[in-house]
Amino acid sequence: MRRLLAMLLGAALLLPLALLLLLSVSRQWTWPVLWPDRWQLRLWHDLLSDTAGIASAVARSLLMAIGVGLLATALGFPTSRRLARHRRRGRLLALIHLPYALSPVVLAVGLLFVFLKWHLAGHMAGVMLAQLIFAYAYAVILLSGFWNPRTDALVDLARTLGADGRQVWWRVLLPMALPMLTVCLFQTFLISWFDYPLALLIGSGQVQTLTIRLFEYFSSGDIRLAASCALLLMAPPLLALLVNHRLLSSAAAPHLETLDD
Amino acid sequence: MNRRPRPDPWLLLLLAMTIGPVVVALGFMLVYSVGGIGLLSSGWTLRYWGEALHDGETWASLGYSFAIGLASLALALGLALGLQAALGPQLRRGPLRSLLFVPLAIPALVAALVSVELFGNAGLLARLARAAGWIDMPNDFPSLLFTASGSGIVLTHVLLVGPFLLLLLDRLARHERVDELAWVARSLGASRWQAWRRVTLPVLLRAGMPTLSVYFIVLVGAFEVPLLVGAPYPQMVSVLVQRKFSQFDLASKPQAYVIGSVYALLAMALLMALFAWCGRRGISGDAR
Numbered sequence: 001m002r003r004l005l006a007m008l009l010g011a012a013l014l015l016p017l018a019l020l021l022l023l024s025v026s027r028q029w030t031w032p033v034l035w036p037d038r039w040q041l042r043l044w045h046d047l048l049s050d051t052a053g054i055a056s057a058v059a060r061s062l063l064m065a066i067g068v069g070l071l072a073t074a075l076g077f078p079t080s081r082r083l084a085r086h087r088r089r090g091r092l093l094a095l096i097h098l099p100y101a102l103s104p105v106v107l108a109v110g111l112l113f114v115f116l117k118w119h120l121a122g123h124m125a126g127v128m129l130a131q132l133i134f135a136y137a138y139a140v141i142l143l144s145g146f147w148n149p150r151t152d153a154l155v156d157l158a159r160t161l162g163a164d165g166r167q168v169w170w171r172v173l174l175p176m177a178l179p180m181l182t183v184c185l186f187q188t189f190l191i192s193w194f195d196y197p198l199a200l201l202i203g204s205g206q207v208q209t210l211t212i213r214l215f216e217y218f219s220s221g222d223i224r225l226a227a228s229c230a231l232l233l234m235a236p237p238l239l240a241l242l243v244n245h246r247l248l249s250s251a252a253a254p255h256l257e258t259l260d261d
Numbered sequence: 262m263n264r265r266p267r268p269d270p271w272l273l274l275l276l277a278m279t280i281g282p283v284v285v286a287l288g289f290m291l292v293y294s295v296g297g298i299g300l301l302s303s304g305w306t307l308r309y310w311g312e313a314l315h316d317g318e319t320w321a322s323l324g325y326s327f328a329i330g331l332a333s334l335a336l337a338l339g340l341a342l343g344l345q346a347a348l349g350p351q352l353r354r355g356p357l358r359s360l361l362f363v364p365l366a367i368p369a370l371v372a373a374l375v376s377v378e379l380f381g382n383a384g385l386l387a388r389l390a391r392a393a394g395w396i397d398m399p400n401d402f403p404s405l406l407f408t409a410s411g412s413g414i415v416l417t418h419v420l421l422v423g424p425f426l427l428l429l430l431d432r433l434a435r436h437e438r439v440d441e442l443a444w445v446a447r448s449l450g451a452s453r454w455q456a457w458r459r460v461t462l463p464v465l466l467r468a469g470m471p472t473l474s475v476y477f478i479v480l481v482g483a484f485e486v487p488l489l490v491g492a493p494y495p496q497m498v499s500v501l502v503q504r505k506f507s508q509f510d511l512a513s514k515p516q517a518y519v520i521g522s523v524y525a526l527l528a529m530a531l532l533m534a535l536f537a538w539c540g541r542r543g544i545s546g547d548a549r
Contacts, residue, residue, distance in 0.1 A: 006351050007346065013360045016367060017377040019385065023378065024340060031383050032391040034506060066335025075274065082271040092272070094536040096279045101528040102286065102355065103482025105499040106521045109506045139280045146352035195483045201503070214370055216490065223378070230371040237366030241359065 017234070023227035043228050052225065053211055058232060061193060061210040064124060068131045069189035072180055076188075078138025083140060084147030088178035092146060104134070108201035115202055130198040135188040142184050146177050186240055191217045195234060271400045289432035290518040301511055309515035319520050321495040323527070329497060333418035334384050334473065340419060341426035342351035342465070345434065346457055352431050373489035377419040380405040406490045413490035414497070418480055425476070426469075433468045434461075470544050474535035478528050498524045 006119040023029070024043060026036030047054050083092055099107060110128060112121060120126030151173070158172045174181075203212070210233055217226035293299050294313075296306040313319050352361065367375070379385050387402035396402050406413035423455040434440065439461050464542070466473075487497035496504065498520065505517035 002348060004349055005344075006355070006357050008358050009348070010360045013363050015379075017363060017369075017418075019378055021377060034385075034388050034392060053450055075278075079271045079275045082269050082298075083275065085270065086269075090540060094533065094540075096275065096281045097532060098529055098537070099279055100475060101478050101482070101532040102283055102525050103484065103499050103528070104481065105484045106290075106525055107282060107286050107505050109517060109521055110290045111282055112489055113289055114285060125262070132281050133278060137277070140275060141281075191379050194370075196368075196370055197503075198501070211368070211370055214374075215485075218374055218378075219368070222372070225376075226374055230374055233368060233371060234366045238363070241362050241366060255351075 005012040011019060017238075020227045020230050020234075024231055026224065030227070043224055044090060045100045047228055047232070053208075054210070054229065054232070057208050057210045057213045058123065058131055060208065064128050064209065065102035065189045065192040068128050068135050069185045071128075071132055072135035072188035073185045076143050077177065077181065078183060079136075080140045080143035081147055084144050088225055093141065096140060099133050099137055103197070104130075104197040107133070107150075108198050113200060121202055122204040124203075124207055127195075127199050127203045127207050127209075128192070129187065130202045132194055135191045139184050139188050142187065143177075146180050151176065154256075190237060194233070262444070266272070275361045283525075283529075284502070288321065290522045290525070294515050294518040294522060296515070298516060299515065301515075309517050313516045313519035313523075316516075318495070318501070319516075319523070322498050322501045322520070325411065325495040326481045326498040326524075329414055329418075330477055330483075332411070333415045333422065333480050334477050337413060337419045337422040337426050338473070340423045341430050342462070343384045344427055345465075346461070349440070352427070361424060361428060364421070365428075367421065369421060369483065369485040370489070372417050373486050374420045375492050376420070377406060377412060380413065381417060396459065407492050409485075414483070414487050417486045417490055418483065421486070422476060426473075429469055429472055431467055431547075433465055437464050437468050439464055456537065460530060465542055470539050471536065477535075478532050481528060483526075493545060 001113065022036060027038035027040040027042075029211060046052050050056065080164040083089055086092060094257045102110075111130065115121040115126045116132070118126075145249060153193060154172055154176065155168055158168050163171065182252060195209070196215060199207055199212050200215075203209070210229060214226055214229040217223075234255055289298075294309050296304055296309070297300045319547075351357065355464075377384065381387070382399040382402050382404065384402075387396065387399055390396045390402055407415060442460050442464060446460045447453065479508065481497075482499050483497060484499040484503070487500050490499065491497060493494040502517050502521045502524070505513045505520065508514075
């Protein structure tokens with residue numbers, strides 16, 4: 001019984017992916033057949049040869065997501081250390097959740113005037129800055145789990161053995177934190193890669209990301225092209241899953257990241 | 262001489278990048294909504310607040326958002342708890358161990374697209390129902406999407422959040438050594454159901470509370486899913502704010518700001534109250 005349930009759950013988990021794959025290679029899928037009537041690979045050919053301009057949207061999204069991920073992780077690591085040592089750590093950690101309480105749409109609507117004033121609205125840099133608000137907060141929440149008594153003890157040990165501040169960072173802390181930094185980099189990459197509302201509102205229609213293109217195809221009824229874009233959107237996290245599922249696992253509960261080590 | 266300690270630049274940056282935007286956005290929305298600024302501003306007024314607060318759509322949207330958020334979280338949590346109880350260690354074995362992560366690769370936009378193709382009137386479920394001989398035409402299939410009850414939004418959210426919660430519960434179960442606690446309860450005479458209800462469930466819910474609080478607020482403020490599979494009325498608050506903000510009629514902008522301000526204040530107060538509640542009870546998590 002347990003085995004059957006596990007098999008059913010496994011099939012259900014794969015269903016969305018299978019459905020999107022079928023849609024992206026179907027030419028005709030009429031009611032009420034369960035399987036596409038006719039097949040095609042034209043869509044994928046068009047996508048790869050950039051006939052529909054999707055390759056540039058992918059490149060733009062990738063560039064933005066890599067930038068946001070790198071910045072959020074680079075800023076989040078030292079910040080999380082200061083935060084972990086602060087006497088009001090708990091309150092600060094609670095407070096940096098506030099952007100999530102506001103929702104990206106409400107925050108973007110409220111901040112658009114600042115972005116317009118700074119000439120950042122409608123620009124890639126503006127969208128990245130808006131995404132960084134969420135990514136930076138996430139990075140600090142995730143990485144604050146790294147700073148624990150064991151880390152302190154190792155730092156103390158390194159100092160006792162004669163390491164200076166720089167050596168402690170480069171020889172002790174960074175190598176120790178590398179797996180967690182990789183997770184953080186990937187998760188903050190995904191915050192930008194998956195973003196739609198900030199690209200829509202702060203981008204003001206000028207920043208054509210992959211999610212913006214996906215929405216356009218979806219709302220115009222071009223489901224097959226939308227399905228292909230959806231698969232492109234899912235490709236980086238699925239590839240990461242193949243490499244190491246831990247890269248995705250922290251999304252469920254960032255503050256639990258250190259628990260499974 | 263008594264010197265005040267210098268503020269930490271990293272913490273200042275953190276506050277400027279996370280709390281700063283929240284304060285600026287909320288401040289701007291409040292000032293705009295009382296006529297302090299704006300293209301149509303003719304001096305300070307509470308007219309927009311009066312209009313928005315007397316408009317049934319505002320309260321319908323706010324109530325609807327919180328109800329949908331609660332229903333989505335409750336159903337997803339119920340599903341995750343049921344699967345965790347039924348499968349237990351099986352979740353960490355074989356292909357299921359990796360497959361559980363696949364839904365984490367699905368963003369909200371894609372989840373909405375999958376919902377349409379699964380639960381729509383001509384979707385896969387309707388086709389299966391036709392193949393089973395239960396319906397003849399697409400219209401015979403019960404409408405699950407674009408309904409005022411929000412069934413499509415809740416279904417999509419459950420698909421999206423359920424696997425996250427299942428992973429969360431599995432990690433918490435290992436961290437809190439729930440299996441060992443339940444084993445102790447059973448060795449003391451508790452039935453399997455009693456051990457789950459009196460030991461496993463309270464331990465998991467207590468430990469997961471901070472994360473569940475964040476999920477709840479995120480679901481209340483959801484945008485993509487209600488935009489794509491929600492009904493035109495009532496609309497969830499993020500969709501309503503975006504709609505009113507993007508209308509050509511400039512007079513609807515202050516109303517968008519009023520609704521945005523009310524929602525922001527409510528959501529922030531609720532999140533802080535939930536975190537404070539967790540803190541008072543000594544529940545560990547991101548809100549300690």
